[in-house]
Amino acid sequence: xxxxxxxxxxxxxxxxxxxxxxxxxxxxxxxxxxxxxxxxxxxxxxxxxxxxxxxxxxxxxxxxxxxxxxxxxxxxxxxxxxxxxxxxxxxxxxxxxxxxxxxxxxxxxxxxxxxxxxxxxxxxxxxxxxxxxxxxxxxxxxxxxxxxxxxxxxxxxxxxxxxxxxxxxxxxxxxxxxxxxxxxxxxxxxxxxxxxxxxxxxxxxxxxxxxxxxxxxxxxxxxxxxxxxxxxxxxxxxxxxxxxxxxxxxxxxxxxxxxxxxxxxxxxxxxxxxxxxxxxxxxxxxxxxxxxxxxxxxxxxxxxxxxxxxxxxxxxxxxxxxxxxxxxxxxxxxxxxxxxxxxxxxxxxxxxxxxxxxxxxxxxxxxxxxxxxxxxxxxxxxxxxxxxxxxxxxxxxxxxxxxxxxxxxxxxxxxxxxxxxxxxxxxxx
Ligand code: DLL
Numbered sequence: 048x049x050x051x052x053x054x055x056x057x058x059x060x061x062x063x064x065x066x067x068x069x070x071x072x073x074x075x076x077x078x079x080x081x082x083x084x085x086x087x088x089x090x091x092x093x094x095x096x097x098x099x100x101x102x103x104x105x106x107x108x109x110x111x112x113x114x115x116x117x118x119x120x121x122x123x124x125x126x127x128x129x130x131x132x133x134x135x136x137x138x139x140x141x142x143x144x145x146x147x148x149x150x151x152x153x154x155x156x157x158x159x160x161x162x163x164x165x166x167x168x169x170x171x172x173x174x175x176x177x178x179x180x181x182x183x184x185x186x187x188x189x190x191x192x193x194x195x196x197x198x199x200x201x202x203x204x205x206x207x208x209x210x211x212x213x214x215x216x217x218x219x220x221x222x223x224x225x226x227x228x229x230x231x232x233x234x235x236x237x238x239x240x241x242x243x244x245x246x247x248x249x250x251x252x253x254x255x256x257x258x259x260x261x262x263x264x265x266x267x268x269x270x271x272x273x274x275x276x277x278x279x280x281x282x283x284x285x286x287x288x289x290x291x292x293x294x295x296x297x298x299x300x301x302x303x304x305x306x307x308x309x310x311x312x313x314x315x316x317x318x319x320x321x322x323x324x325x326x327x328x329x330x331x332x333x334x335x336x337x338x339x340x341x342x343x344x345x346x347x348x349x350x351x352x353x354x355x356x357x358x359x360x361x362x363x364x365x366x367x368x369x370x371x372x373x374x375x376x377x378x379x380x381x382x383x384x385x386x387x388x389x390x391x392x393x394x395x396x397x398x399x400x401x402x403x404x405x406x407x408x409x410x411x412x413x414x415x416x417x418x419x420x421x422x423x424x425x426x427x428x429x430x431x432x433x434x435x436x437x438x439x440x441x442x443x444x445x446x447x448x449x450x451x452x453x454x455x456x457x458x459x460x461x462x463x464x465x466x467x468x469x470x471x472x473x474x475x476x
Contacts, residue, residue, distance in 0.1 A: 055307055056164055056362045060355075063363065066307050068101040070335035075099045075108070078341040081126035084119055085343065102310055105333065110319065110344045116146040116286060125149050127339050137185040138285035145185070148285045149339040155194065157336055158288055161305045162195020165294025168303060168360065169254055169279045171225055173200035178218055178252075180228035180236070181259065182208040182466055187289025188259055192227045195291065201225075208232065208466035211239045218250050225254040227281070230262035230270060231469035234402055237273035238459070248275030256281050258290060260468045261370050261388050265395035269402045280369060286345055287332050293367050298359040301366030308336050311365060312344070313353055316374045327352045329374050330367065348373045350386075376472065380408065381415045383447050387472050390419070390448070393441050399427040399434050403461045410476040418452040425458045 058066070076096040078085040088109050089095065098107060116124065121144075125132075133152050137145040150158065171177070177196045181188030189207055196203045204223055206214050214236060218226065228236065233255055237247040252274055257267075258281030270278045282302050283292035292309050293302035304311050313328040314321055322328040330347045334340070349370045357363055372386030379385075387406060394404055401422040409416045421438070423431075435453055442448045464470070 056168075056303065056305070056364050058307070058363060060363055063307060064102070067310055067335060070307070071102055071105070071310065071333065072096070072099060074333070074335055074337070074341045075343065077126055077338070078343055082124055082341070084115065084124055085341075105310070105312065105344065106321065108344050110331065110346050111342055112346050113146070113286075113348070117144055120144045121147040122149065124342075125339055126341050127151060132339055134190075136187045136190070136285055136289065138187070139185075146286055148187075148289075151338040154288075154337055154339050157308060158191060158291055159195050159198035161288070161291035161308060162191060163199045164303075164305060165256070165281060165291060166195065166199050166201070168294050168296035168362070169225075169256055170277075170297050171199070171201065171254060175225050175254075176202040176204065176221060176223045177256075178204040178206055178214070178221070178223035178226045180206055180208060180214060180226060180232060181290075186467075187283070187285045188227075191283070191289040191291060192256070211236055211465055212243060215240045215243055215245060215250070218252060219245065222251040224251060225256065226252050227256040227258075229259050229464075229468060230257040230266055230278075231260065231464050233257055233270045233274065233278070234266075235463045235465060237270070238463075247273050250274065252276045254279065256294075258282055261372070261391075263369070263388055263392050263395065265392060266402050269395075282349075282367065282370065284347060284349075286340075286342060287334060287347075288337070292332065296358060296360040296362060300358060301354055301368050303358070303362050303364040304353075304367055306364045309333070310335055311353060311367070313351065314346075316346075316350075324355065325352055327371065330370075346374075348375055350374060378406070378408065378472065378474070379415075380417050380448065385446050385448055389446055390442070391471075393445050394419075394421055394438065396441065397434065397438060399424055399429055400438075400455075401425070401458055403463075404471065405461055406472045408472070408474040408476055415476060416451045417448070418454070419450040420454045420456055420461060422456055422461050423458055431455055 079096045092109050132149045134150040139145045183189030240247040255276050255278040279295040281294045283290040293304040295302045310333040312331040316329040330349045332345050334342045350372045352368045354366045401424045403422040405420045407418040
């Protein structure tokens with residue numbers, strides 16, 4: 048089932064569909080025969096593997112959720128014996144036990160293959176040197192990027208997260224042409240480089256592969272501007288494989304989902320029904336080739352839209368838009384529904400602010416209280432109270448949001464994240 052060569056990403060969609068159909072049948076049978084959880088779930092839904100002959104039958108299948116991973120901790124969702132595994136990773140949940148994920152040798156080979164597709168889409172080749180600033184260890188980011196880059200034949204500098212000053216020196220001395228890291232860390236790295244006396248835009252990095260946490264367009268523009276590089280987005284999740292589910296090409300118009308490996312649907316998170324093409328909803332993914340951990344209709348919790356037109360790059364595989372939020376990070380503040388990414392987009396419209404902010408939520412009696420802290424840009428020398436007022440007006444007009452407190456703080460005042468994913472929302476209600 049391996050696909051050599053990059054052209055699978057440009058398959059005519061009818062051929063792609065045939066491949067998806069046959070792989071889906073195999074995956075459903077594999078899950079049914081080897082995972083008691085799926086056998087029970089399908090039985091409860093009155094479905095047998097024979098009832099699923101094409102992706103059109105997917106809606107007959109029940110969803111799989113985060114809770115199912117938790118309930119089957121650590122390895123009850125695995126479809127192979129432990130001897131067949133060659134790697135285990137884990138993804139920390141915000142509450143409770145981590146989700147444990149496993150890979151066979153074939154799974155690792157396919158993981159490398161999808162990572163290579165992403166590198167190629169980003170315009171990288173064997174002549175590139177990739178500095179890997181994703182965390183190594185149980186997190187899938189570090190080793191996922193590492194193995195993919197090695198398979199592609201790039202030189203990898205495996206720094207991992209943190210050690211930012213050393214990270215900057217190595218970038219400069221080893222002339223890495225590409226770096227992979229979270230978007231918040233990309234900005235921190237640029238700041239640190241500037242503090243060390245480097246001009247971050249003069250560093251040798253030409254391509255930034257960012258992902259693992261949300262990033263809005265203005266934030267991407269900041270990264271590109273500060274590092275003088277092209278920044279392309281990567282998406283993935285441990286439950287499905289890790290990074291390598293979807294990656295953006297140089298056209299920068301959304302991330303191609305490697306659809307011959309992962310079948311995407313978008314649903315209304317409330318009803319579970321599919322939404323119309325191009326409409327926003329929760330991304331649901333089904334693995335089509337995984338051996339150790341086949342996953343049927345996994346509710347990612349990530350909100351996005353899919354675009355099926357052929358991309359300028361010629362790839363036929365569907366593109367997903369940047370994740371606008373998670374079904375579980377929708378903030379409801381005094382009845383107003385708002386995603387942190389929407390607040391970010393409004394804040395970053397203003398030239399006078401830096402791309403660092405935090406949202407603090409608390410409750411006074413029965414009332415929600417929202418405090419927004421926004422950092423001023425280094426170069427800001429304007430009128431603070433005018434900026435405050437414009438920010439407040441804009442938040443109120445665009446999002447109907449009225450913070451109880453808006454603090455404009457000095458550059459650098461908000462704590463930075465060097466390792467792992469950034470936390471911007473502190474909800475203490
Ligand atoms: O974050 C895998 C990854 C590593 C992706 C490196 C890209 C780069 P987990 O730790 O299991 O896996 O977290 C998965 O992170 O459900 C999303 O909510 C979020 N996430 C991942 N990529 C993006 C992105 C890795 N580009 C969870 N934009 C997912 C927004 C993202 N959120």
